[in-house]
Amino acid sequence: MMRVRYFAAAAEAAGTDAEERSEGTLAELRAALVAQHPTLADILPRCAVMVDGVRSDADRSLEGVELVDVLPPFAGG
Template sequence: MTRVRYFAAAAEAAGTDVEERGERSLVALRAAVIAEHPALVDILPRCAVLVDGVRTDGDLVLDDAELIDVLPPFAGG
């Protein structure tokens, strides 16, 4: 199982800050979380996704992944 942490607007849309997931690829994970948390459909494509601390924009096999962070764009000044 892989722990997925959602931050800021992604956590609000998912209705949780953290969950355990069993998908075996990043593409499958994205599809599954959108299916289970439809409010993520507009947010997830804009989020940075870090797999074990490394930003990943494409697909990736998650067999050994321990932690995925979903970080929406942040604004600040």
Template sequence: MTRIRYFAAAEEAAGRAEEHRSEGTLGELRAALASEYPGLGGILPRCAVLVDGERRDDDAPLAGVTTVDVLPPFAGG
């Protein structure tokens, strides 16, 4: 199982700071999250999604992955 961590607006939209999931690829994970959390689905395309600290394509396998971070765009100075 992969640990999914949500930050800022993504955490608010998902209603949780983290969870464990078992989707096979990053694309499958994105689709499942958008379906289960409609509010997250609205911002997910603009989020940086890091797989063990690196940006990856949707076909990236999640087997053996420890952590996926969902980071919405941040503003600030």
């Protein structure tokens, strides 16, 4: 099991700050997150996804992964 943490607008869309997941690949995780949290459909494609601290844009195995962070685009100054 891996822990998925959501930040800012992603947490608002998911309705939670974190949850435990067990999908085998990043593509499967993205699809499952949108299926479970439909409001993520608009924001997830724009989010940075960090897998155990490393940004991951392409599909990849999540075997042995402990932490996935979903970070929406941030504005700041």
